Amino acid sequence: MKLLKAIKRCLSGRTASGPFLFGILGFSFSAMAVSDLTAQKNRDASLSVLKFSTPSFNLSVDAFTQTAIELSPVAERGFNYTTGEWAELRKGDGYYQLGDVNFRVKSESAVGWTSYSTAAQRGAVEELENDDPGVLTVASLNATLQEGLPLEVLRFWEYADDKLVLRFEFRNTRDEIIEIGALGIPMIFNNILHEKHLDEVHAENVFFDPYMGMDAGYLQAVRLSGEGPVLLVLPHGKTPFEAYRPLLDDPMPRGITFEGFHEWMVHSKAYADDEWREAEPWNKPTSVILLPGESYSIGVELVMAESVQNIEETLIKHGRPVAVGWPGYVLPQDVAGFLFLRHEQPIASLVVEPHGALTIEEDSATQDWKKYQVKGNKWGRARLSVTYEDGTLQTIHYKVIKSETEVVADNGRFLTTEQWLDDESDPFGRGPSVITYDYEEKQKVTQDSRVWIAGLSDEGGAGSWLNAIMKQLVQPDPAEIARMEDFVNQTMWGGIQYSEGPHKFGVRKSLFYYEPTVGRRALTGRTLIIALGRPGARKLQSP
Structure with a gap:
């Protein structure tokens, strides 16, 4: 209970910074104004745009390429689905537009x-x-x-x-x-x-x-x-x-x-x-x-x-086959799944690939939907091909995983072993902790230009250790709990979260940081970062 309270206290110290995310790139371009579409084909020479109006859409295409620069629903004329506001920047070679092939x-x-x-x-x-x-x-x-x-x-x-x-x-x-x-x-x-x-x-x-x-x-x-x-x-x-x-x-x-x-x-x-x-x-x-x-x-x-x-209803209205999987398409081997199919044509065949990866059995049917029981048999990806009597082919993709109990246990074991950082010499004081892991490289992430990824905090850095804590709520393991208690007492309290001073209970965005003027070279080359971690931490020198 003390462990969970400590985590809750740490997370509650966060502050939102959402709007900043979308202002970090220094581009500024004005939206291309295309309005007053007529009901007939009309060539606007000043804008070099061809404009069309239908009962559902207002469409404008570049007269030179005939690719779309405006696709607006009649119900909401001011909204443009295309990248028309970037038309001037994206009009050159290599920039894809709606209408290319x-x-x-x-x-x-x-x-x-x-x-x-x-x-x-x-x-x-x-x-x-x-x-x-x-x-x-x-x-x-x-x-x-x-x-x-x-x-x-x-x-x-x-x-x-x-x-x-x-x-x-x-x-x-x-x-x-x-x-x-x-x-x-x-x-x-x-x-x-x-x-x-x-x-x-x-x-x-x-x-x-x-x-x-x-x-x-x-x-x-x-x-x-x-x-x-x-x-x-x-x-x-x-x-x-x-x-x-x-x-x-x-x-x-x-x-x-x-x-x-x-x-x-x-x-x-x-x-x-x-x-x-x-x-x-x-x-x-x-x-x-x-x-x-x-x-x-x-x-x-x-x-x-x-x-x-209203998406499924609209698909049905336009004569498209519809599939709804429950609880979804990632299917644990100990969970009974269901698949609901609806199409105006009868089903001619159901084929599973690889053979035997799934078991599909018809469960029941209503006037409009067919219901099937789905069981995952073999770990990995599986494809169900549904062929209707008119030749229409619908494929539905599943990922069969271990039983829920095994998956949760594997998760906790991996987090507290492969992702466990317990390096007393770490200059930023990040150990002991569960740190970000690069699965492709099969190694812990201890340096990254996005500092929070390697710094144990914010969404990118806190996800791993928060995952390890949450796992204990549903499937506690004494050895894993002991490690997480060490993390809370030695790294989170006094590290990620201030334990004293004017910022007490405040939360650091990242324990890891670097000097930007040398950090880029350090993070992409072999040079070690010159940076100072928590007070009293050892300073690394560039070779």
């Missing part, structure tokens, strides 16, 4: 894959005439793609059945077979939080989450406020969500306030054969073969859900 192809006579991207070297697309009232604009993309392309590539912005559609068409222009081994549509929505306060990012930005469920896959872009409406990106026609590739070549610096972009991959065989050959794919990698003169069309639909709670 990446792919890899090879002919029968070629040895390897050739990569193409509409974002790599920007060029003016060729707008084509069309008389289809459902087509907002269509353009040939060949002028902005690299030379030697054996395909004609068209991009369509369309509106049909109350859905805004971004569609691509590929036609083989050669006299030989062409294989498309990778095909991705960049999902570029505004998750750039640079130089904003919390209230601003809540009002202006989104985070997005993918479900790589093949034909049943979708992506949701949710405002940071959690409020509706919610943007859903759905497959158009046969556009499976096979993989989700990070776009690491986008020049926008990634960091605390920008996590980067990804693309919806329809085919991923070329990456599975090359960069991803050592990885285990979530879905079976595929490619598509185009005969001479043959065309191939893929695309995504943009629809709105009223709220986060």
Whole structure:
């Protein structure tokens, strides 16, 4: 009880500093103002923007590239899902936009894959005439793609059945077979939080989450406020969500306030054969073969859900298969899970891979939902493939883990052994403690430019020792409790938390620190940091 009270006292001494997080990068750019959209196609020469209005969305595309710079729901005109506020900064080569496409192809006579991207070297697309009232604009993309392309590539912005559609068409222009081994549509929505306060990012930005469920896959872009409406990106026609590739070549610096972009991959065989050959794919990698003169069309639909709670209902409304797992998709071997499936088509087959990794048994059914019992048998990842009678394929991914009792025990054992720091010579007085651990390097983190990570405090540094304490609440172990008592008495009280003086009961953000002018070199090279820890600690000298 004394141990828990000490932890609670330490944590209650924290202060919030949220708004600071979003103002640490020194960029400042004005949002690009695009407003007063009309109901008809309209070319604004001053802004070089094509503007369209549908019952659900206001869409503006750059006239030069025909990529989106505004996607606003009619229900909330002032909100822009795209990165339009960064349009001036991100208009050059390499910056991905909503409307770009990446792919890899090879002919029968070629040895390897050739990569193409509409974002790599920007060029003016060729707008084509069309008389289809459902087509907002269509353009040939060949002028902005690299030379030697054996395909004609068209991009369509369309509106049909109350859905805004971004569609691509590929036609083989050669006299030989062409294989498309990778095909991705960049999902570029505004998750750039640079130089904003919390209230601003809540009002202006989104985070997005993918479900790589093949034909049943979708992506949701949710405002940071959690409020509706919610943007859903759905497959158009046969556009499976096979993989989700990070776009690491986008020049926008990634960091605390920008996590980067990804693309919806329809085919991923070329990456599975090359960069991803050592990885285990979530879905079976595929490619598509185009005969001479043959065309191939893929695309995504943009629809709105009223709220986060309304997502499943909206998917059902648009005819998409829906899966709901309980308690989730990380399944302990001693927990009985349930899976609820709903689709307008009957289920034709259920296949588990690896064989025997899961046991699936039909439990019951209502008018709309089918309920299955799910049991995890083999530790590791497992894929359930659900095929419906119309050929629609839905994949559902599970991670089977040890029993709950074993997982909690393993957690406490690892924290108090592999993560246990008991170095009396540590200049910052961080031992004994449970310190941050780098699993890839298989070692404790004792130095990091983000000082709290190696300094035992704030969320990044306190998580490990707080985890070790919380474990004792549900599964106490005498040896582990003894170690945590040493941590509280020797490191937390008087170290992390002031035990005397004018700051008594105050909490240090980090026990670890360094001199910034030499710290960068010290943290990335072999030089030891010149820094002084707690009073009385020994000073390290640079060699």
